[in-house]
Amino acid sequence: MFNAPASPCGSGRGNHESSEHSPRSYFREQDCFLPIANISCIMKKMLPSNRKIAKDAKETLQECVSEFISFVTCEVSDKCQGEKRKTINDDCNRTVTVLKKEEGAFIMLFFHL
C-alpha cells in the first residue's frame, strides 16, 4: 500500500497549502483568544450555582480578555522603550505584593503593571 509522506508540521493538512507559504505562516483565529472553556470556568466560579451564562457573553468576554492582554502589553512595551529596555519583564516585588492583596486586587494590579 502506498504511504503518503508526512507533512512538515505533522498535522496532515497539506492539501490546501501553497508551496510558497510555510505551514507556520498560517494564522489561526483561535490563536487570538484564550480557550473559552477556561474563561467559562472562571466565570462560573463568580456566579451562583443556578445561574447561566449565554454563549455570546462567553465569546464577548473572550474578546475582552485578548484586548486586555494586548492593551496592557502595549502599555508595558511603551514603558520598556522609554527605559531603553528590550525585554518585557515585570516589576517583581511590587507586582507580587499587589497579587497578594485580596481587596481590589484587580484594580491595583491594573494600575501597577
Next chain:
Amino acid sequence: MRQAGAYSGLLCGGVSGRTGPHSLPLARIKKIMKNSGEDVKMISGEAPIIFSKACELFIEELTRRSWIMAIQGKRRTLHKEDLASAVIATDIFDFLITLVSSSESHAVGGATNVMEVETIDCS
C-alpha cells in the same frame, strides 16, 4: 540544584490557593502578547505568568460587574448586553468600549443608523 522561581507559587496555589483548571495557557498568552504590536519582541518567562493571574482577576471583576447588571434587569442569565453595560459603567474598562459598542451596533441593526443620518440631513 535548581531553585523554584519567584513566581512558581502563582500557578501552584501560592496566591489563589487553586491549581489546574483556572490557570490559563501561558503559550497562548505569550502568542497574544506578541501579536499585540510589532515592537513587542522579547518577553520574559515571568510575564505570561503575571498576565495569567491578571486575566483571571480581570474575568472575575468583569463577570461580577456584569452580574450586577443582570440582577438589575431581573434576569438569571448573563448576556452580552450585561457585559456591555458593565464596561460602559466602569472607568477602568474604557479601553473595551469600542469593542463592546461595535458588537452592540451589530445586534441593534441598521435602522438606528438610518435615523441618525436622516436627522443630520434635516439639520
